[in-house]
Amino acid sequence: MKKKLLALALALTMALGLTACGGGNDTSAADDGGSDTTVSTGTAFKIGVIGPLTGGAAIYGTCVANSAQIAVDEINALGGDIQFELLPAADDVNDAETSVNAYNSLMDKGMQILVGTVTTQPALSVVPLTYDDRVFTLTPSASGDDVIENNDNVFQICFTDSNQGSRSAQYINEHFPDAKIGIIYKNDEQYSIGIRDNFKAEADARGMDIVYEGTFAEANQTDFNVQLTAAQSAGADLLFLPIYYTPASAILTQANALGYKPTFFGVDGMDGILTADNFDASLAEGVYLLTPFSADAEDEMTQNFVTKYQEAYGGTPNQFGADAYDAIYTLYQAIQAAGVTADMATEDICDALIEVMPTISVTGLTSAGSEMTWDANGAVSKDPTAVIIENGTYVTP
């Protein structure tokens, strides 16, 4: 009897599951039909976003998804020929294997253009697939050099890691000429290793004084007592942290407990530290970070974006969100320049966009007043800026 009941229950679950799937398809089909009537030429471009919506880098993924939505809504509201349909963002938990599943699920939903991934590690798994499938890929913030290397269909909105590393070294050398530098980086993540390698190369070339290098890995990314003690006793008065904000927040807390107060210098991964859950933001006072976007900037474009973001989602968007916003507008310009339409095959759209990307120039939130241009490789060229955290906000020093 028990077995029969169980079988019945299982059968019911399956049946419900199937109907649920069917229902989902029905509604999305209905949506497509609806947008058909409002758009004059063909359907909308289906854009997918992959990023960490949960886990240690969740602040980035959610901000990217939200900001992309803002840009898409703005463009659709213009009512022009080019309309976008943003598929529900797919979560990759900043994990390589999960990101491949996320990509496949988006492809099943008919994605034509990928805005992603948000972080480098998953990008390295997804990008070969988009290359094979000929899906045009514009990553807001996956900054690894290998992300664009050998993939003609991938372009970046953010700086490559080599750029971030050498720009940081240049900035430190110019503003802290006598600094004794310590570096703590994560040696099982390509993002962190890439920036550190380029930082070190540039620092060595400039004859800068690196007194300590410490590493950590995924398994021990919450405990930095040993590395901090070593950096302190090596006399490091500037700590370069090419890592994400979660381990960085642990470093700031533990350095405070040890009474170690060097100047901390982060890169784009440090962005988001002020909004980390329950993090004592006073510990981040005086932290430098290299970022192309500051939510406090006075220009109209930034103010419009930040206000819309705060109204729709609460909180202040970070640099990753700004990258995503720029990514959607870059797509908009590229599509205009290439003259592609949404009913074209994915690979034709991809080839046409690859053609025009090196020819367009875009003014965006993250270009600090300059214009973003791309080389055929996919790397962006724009002006970087460093900010310092004062009274809980980013200030240009």
Next chain:
Amino acid sequence: MEFLSYLITGISLGSIYAIIALGYTMVYGIAKMLNFAHGDVIMVGAYVSFYVTMFAGSNLLGDDPSTLASGIVALVSVLLAMAVCTVLGVVIEGLAYRPLRQAGSLAVLITAIGVSYFLQNAAQLLFGANPKNFTPIVSGQLTLFGGQLRISYVALLTIAACVVIMLGLTTFTGKSRMGKAMRACSEDRGAAQLMGINVNATISMTFAIGSALAAVAGVLLCSYSPVLQPTTGSMPGIKAFTAAVFGGIGSIPGAFLGGLLLGIIEALAQAYISTQLSNTILFAVLIVVLLVKPSGLLGKYVPEKV
């Protein structure tokens, strides 16, 4: 002086391992099972303390609370965490392990792994997957030798808590009635039952004590390394299990010694050999010790009767 600060880091990390290992070793000694969910009870304890402190911080304390007030809040949060974990431990034992008392050890082991995953995923559902920054229960540091040596108060508190717990447990098992019952169950469960000892109640008591210790360990662990997420307990749990085996599983002083040594080896290996290889070195030492002394440092060698 550097060596001294590494050593203190190691001892305070080791003290946390030791407190967790005490939970493993007591349960193993008395119920003869490996409770792999122990590491996740730690995580639950830390979350309880985190939310109590948050609640008090936003509702009860003013903007600039006095040291005494925040001290009381910290203490209350630890006590509440202990209470929740004690109940959780007893419930887990009653629901998941007691029905399997007569089953093979493999079945219990797999159940324990299942409970561990259940707790992690339940925590992810309840508290969210985003890592939270745990506010250490004490802040500041002690400065010695004119600023050359700094010891955080968290480290001192951890070491003190570990010593007190260790002494308390030894006295409890050695002197009290319940302690005697525990030792009797550990020696021979069947005979203990025949002598009129309530074995089920004794095992429940063991889980209660072990889980309360886990709550303390959770708060100390997160004060020491301040990132709290649903998987926070799993790696320290495995390391503490290693510590229990290292010191001789089933032995209370063994768990203490094993935990301390493990922490010290880890810190010194990180400082002087390689941060990458520290875990490798740690487990290599474990293998060597077990080759030389198969029952652990302080474990008793008990031949199986055939």
